[in-house]
Amino acid sequence: MVVSDMVEAGERRIEWAARSMPVLEAIGAGFAQDRPLDGLRIAACLHVTAETAVLMGALRAGGAEIALAASNPLSTQDDVAAALASYGIEVHARAGVDKDAYYRHIHQALDIGPHIVLDDGCDLVNILHTERVELLGDVAGGCEETTTGIIRLRQMASEDALRFPMVAVNDTRTKRMFDNRYGTGQSTLDGIMRATNVLLAGRTVVVAGFGFCGRGVAERAKGLGARVIVTEIDPVKALDASLQGYDVRPMAAAAEVGDVFITVTGNRDVVRAEHLAVMKDGAILANAGHFDVEIDVRALEEMAREAHFGIRPNTDEYVLQDGRRLLLLAEGRLVNLTAAEGHPAAVMDMSFSAQALAVTWLAAESANLTPGVYDVPADIDAEVARLKLAATGIDIDALTDEQEDYLHSWRLGS
Template sequence: MASLHSDVADLGLAQAGVRRVEWAERAMPVLRKVHDRFAAERPLAGMRVAACMHVTAETANLLRALSGGGAEIALAASNPLSTQDDTAAALVAEYGISVYARAGIDPQSYDRNLVTVLEQRPHLLLDDGCDLVNVAHMERPELLSEAVGGCEQTTTGVIRLRRMSTEGVLKLPMVAVNDTATKRMFDNRYGTGQSTLDGIMRATNAMIAGRTVVVAGFGYCGRGLAERARGLGARVIVTEVDPVKALDAVMQGYTVLPMDEAAPIADVLVTVTGNRDVVRAEHLASLKDGAVLANSGHFDVEIDLPSLEAMSVDIRREVRPQADEYVLSDGRRIVLLAEGRLVNLGAAEGHPAAVMDMSFSVQALTVAWLAGAHSGLEPGVLDVPDGVDTQVAGLELEALGVRIDRLSPDQLEYLNSWQV
């Protein structure tokens, strides 16, 4: 299998990658059941899949399930800092999946790898941030000649897809895996909350208790981050542009301030909005000495990095792995984590495997549905098929040993009748 076309750092890391993948699999019992079902039923036989995803052990287990179902897969990274080189090697050498990903590659290589996986002329696209779909539509539309659909698993990617659909340029049916209840509740809220703080603490070794943590954005990801920061003893301030979300934060007991008032008192400032220029030059100029900046939105545009570079009077230096210090003209030091990219993947390992178990099980079942139902679908952004989310949640409860009540026939009749 090592003869597969691939571009990874070192195939000699494969056995270390296998150990990492198998460790993650222990916490992914639902996906294991999906894997076994796919291996028996082969719902993806003959399907070529192009994926742009974080090259992690959890992703490897998703791709193993799809491969077991008959899919031929080519994988590129969705973030240069999140690639686990040992996992990439294991995917190629042990699991028969073509991988084009190396940790820390430059932007040109990143873009080239996206084109390479598209050159496999895939039937299905799996995306994380809409980069793969965007490149296919903008640069190489001819490579979509055999594509029938795909999935998108991030908030940022779904936003981009909806814009493409509104403007009439989206050529494929794309399922918004991100918009399921399990994805938003567990992946975005619990996963992002824990893994973001994990990245911050690994990069800084800083105490969270007693510090002022500013969370920019109070969607599902921001809510989870705020909850976990408060649980560790931080004073949490929320910034928002949406009145409803801001009111929600107030009702949950958080202080809500505009960014120009929050930035000067932040010990740690984390953006998690999915938008650009959330922390701008005027906010950077007001940060206190030693303030830590991090981003947990998908792209590195939430913090105005060019302005930070321009304001710095000294060459940035790495004070710790994934922690770069910028010195301003008045001597203040600002610490930027993971180059302003996703801190939970750039400075840590992303979401726990138990969280990704649900998200990737939903994605796997949706891919199988697409493989069978694509002929009746129109281009646009689609919801995950009815029942998939509930099925995965039920399997997860079963794996946890949790039992719940069931509706009686009388209750079902009552809920489905308009008569008292």
């Protein structure tokens, strides 16, 4: 496809996404008028998709200069990247590049000399702190979008290694509810079904991890008629899953009976060699955690006597020594963004709206913040929810004066 055709295709894709992102579009219109980001340079490492493009457009409308790298090569939409470049946004991303090119692109995005960083998994922030320390002095702060990234950032903060404030966009109520639960739930199963055309009704689906993402996956799988087993290390989350009617087992026990395995933990080696050794013939392995470390792909490769790559798009078949076949989706990477299109645009409208407003908050408040991980201010979270309700035509009640007084008085009882 020639560049002009790619740009046109990318523009169509972005325009389609924008139709379902009214909150971010409204924020972008306000940014264009107020220019709260004038003079700011932003380096971003995000999934290069149409929804991300709408966020980039809003930030650019606010006056920011932007350099964008991909947080996952398999999720990059090349036509979107071409369209963004035509808009004057510096883009360093191409679908399917190897690990060396992936990290080179992050370095190229950092060459902008950022004041603000946007990260999806903490790779960009990690490189800033380990390989590009000469840039740290100009960085006022940043935002992190994922559970995996927040885990890494909190560990950096606990070791006094984090050099600037980071906002945990992932931890807002709207993000966890709308994006993690409903977005991940739908898009993960969408990716699995596109890759395999499997019927989930009557199958046993094993969901590893019962955080907000795992809960969403389990709910959607159950709704499609699957029998759902949950594996967990957190006793409270395991109890929650049990009280919601799910079968809760260790992975060692679940591995023997599962038909489809979906990891959603933010940790590594969740599905290991001992689990692969007892799985059924034809078991499907999919990952919906950010990095490709939740399923031990190296162990799978070592156990296989032969492999058939691309037997279906985004589906590789590994034949073990005893003839059992295990199907790995999306190379163990994010199945919802590799085998499907990620979260629906209506979901990303919420997450990216919080991200955009958090950037303006950081720009205004960074001088008053010390290095560490910060929650998104509650008023931003509530404002995003209010805007979304208004965009969908939903009205809600407001407290009366008497109700306000009651909630703020300890003297009034029954």
